[in-house]
Amino acid sequence: MKMHVEAMFTHDRNMRLRAINEPWPGEPPAPRFFLGRTIEGSALCRFRYDVPETLARQLEELCADEPVVRDFQTKPKHFEAYMNLLQSERFTMGPCYLIPDTTLPAMEVVSVTRENVTELARGGFEWLASDIDYAQPCIALVREGRAVSICRSVRITSRAHEAGLETLEEFRGKGYAAAVVAGWARAVRNMKAAPLYSTLCDNLSSQRVARKSGLSFYGVNFTIV
Structure with missing residues (x-):
């Protein structure tokens, strides 16, 4: 925590x-x-x-x-x-x-970088190009030459990264989100940091990803703005 x-x-x-x-x-x-x-x-x-x-x-x-x-x-x-x-x-x-060390992608995933973001982000993830240099690692599942699900680091310290997950609506429910989360976690562990995943109580789709991926529940965050 x-x-x-x-x-x-x-x-x-x-x-x-x-x-x-x-x-x-x-x-x-x-x-x-x-x-x-x-x-x-x-x-x-x-x-x-x-x-x-x-x-x-x-x-x-x-x-x-x-x-x-x-x-x-x-x-x-x-x-x-x-x-x-x-x-x-x-x-x-x-x-x-916490995403366990044993969590591995069940499908092939790729890294999204400055070099390939324009090609992979077409058809739904065009906005990714503006922050790809900051939100690394960024992992995608590709179908027909374009990214349809991505997981990237949206909060970063030397000890831990927090996942940011997006899947195009027409490609949801296929296990793609779980695959990119696992691939992202592997990349974060390779950086000697802890891969963390958090969501909101009303985000049911994100919670389903957590269950399907066998993530390790360690607590609840609560904030007052």
Whole structure:
């Protein structure tokens, strides 16, 4: 969970959140509050740099009382208190997975680079050309000479990468997403980093990929913006 939060957001020297850690140019602001609950029972919390210290300490005390998480649909024990203290109605929540070392692609996949992106991205992934240099590794499954499913690094640190997964609508449900996730994870492991995969509670298609791929569920992230 520590690798996850540090991949997702940039931090200052006091470990306060600064921005969303996108590899391409631009720094969207981080959420004001992050809570990561794990299946071991530990809870990790981080606060944005502009959250007052007194409020941060109140939130931290509540975090320390969070129980073991077993179902990623279960809201935090102190959900209402977090929302009230931060005077917010907007939150996100979703499961976090580690992609096991044994996960290998069941189909042939290829790396997408600056050299081949124009050819592979035609017919649905043209936007990929603008950030291909930043979102590496990028792995694709190719049909009829073009990419139909891609998985790339969308949050990057030296210790961990977070997966960003896209499959063209007409090619979904064929196992292509699981193949590119596995191929991407292999490329990330070759870089001596941990391949992480997270999604939102309402993203059912992404959760199906996680189940089909046998990913290792380790916790739930929760943020308040």
